[in-house]
Amino acid sequence: MSTVLLLIAGLLVGIFVISMGGGGGAIYLGLLASVFKISPISAAATSIVTALPSIFIGSWGYYRQKKIDFRLGNQMLIAAVPAVIVGALAAPYIPVHIYRMVIGIILIILGIRIFVPNKQSSTPKAKSLVLASVYGVISGLMVGIAGLSGGGPVLAGLLILGLDTFEAVATSSYVLAGLSVVGAVMHLAGGNVDWQLGLPLMIGAAVGALIAPILMRHLSKSAHFGLVQLVMGVLIIFMGINTMR
Known part of the structure; x- marks a missing residue:
């Protein structure tokens, strides 16, 4: 029975997080640690x-739709x-409560920043690459230290840029596809x-990741698609608050 529930949970998480530009690490981590009560180290590695597979499938779907900005994306990866x-x-030397507090505050700030009117059109390309690097570093630390996908800073940064x-x-x-490979190797x-x-x-999430790019393509044609960005801002703020608990 638990296997069926895990498959269904993976499917739903895969659809949701790939549609939101995340990897689902925080959700998997919470599910494994709080519901199945495995150790934090094992939960981080497993999440x-x-x-990993769902992120690759989702990013391939977006690549086929030619929606990936490789200039900013590659800078973040570097x-x-x-x-x-x-x-x-x-990770073994950082107190968990300090890490969670710092990351939580950063996510809340980034989430709030999404609601500020964007003036990116006047921002030099060189400056945007520097900012992309900053968001990339924050995301990388989240992956390396806690086994999270790091999607919050990346998504918020791209919207702000x-x-x-x-x-x-x-x-x-x-x-996140690139980050997850490195994170998975380190934790494996x-x-x-x-x-x-x-x-x-993993299996359920992979199926969900096949559905997500198609769903986003249909949503992008909706007159209310702009609301999705506001929802993302709220979700990132919520992620920050939840991280600090």
Whole structure:
């Protein structure tokens, strides 16, 4: 019965987070730690590995629709990959409550920033690349330290830098695909993945990731698509508040 529930949970999470430009690491982490009561180390490792296939499938779907901004996405990856490695190595020495507080505050600030009118049209490209690097580093640390997907800072950063909602979601999925590979390798090396729980979640999420790009394409044609960005801002603020608990 638990396997069926995990498959269904993975499907729903896959559809939701890939539609929102995330990887679902925070949701998987909460589910594994709070519902199935596995250790934090095992939950972190399992969450990042579980999210990997669905992120790749989702980003491929967005690539086929030509919605990925590779200039900003690659800049984020260049900055984020070293941060993932540093975060994974530093994780055992960082008090969890301090990490959660700092990341929570950052996410809340980024979520609020989404609601501020964008003036990106007058921002030089060089400055946008520097800002993309900053958001990439924050995201990389989230992946390396806690096994989260790091989607919050990436998505918020892309929206703040002026991408429309569809492009931001697509580019975020692309960035997270690269980060998840590095994060998964780092966490797999520790041998803490719970495959009995992770595999059903992974399968369900992969199916959901096939659906998400199609769903976003239809939503983008809606007259109310602008509301999706506001919803994302609220969700990022909520993620920040939840992270600090």
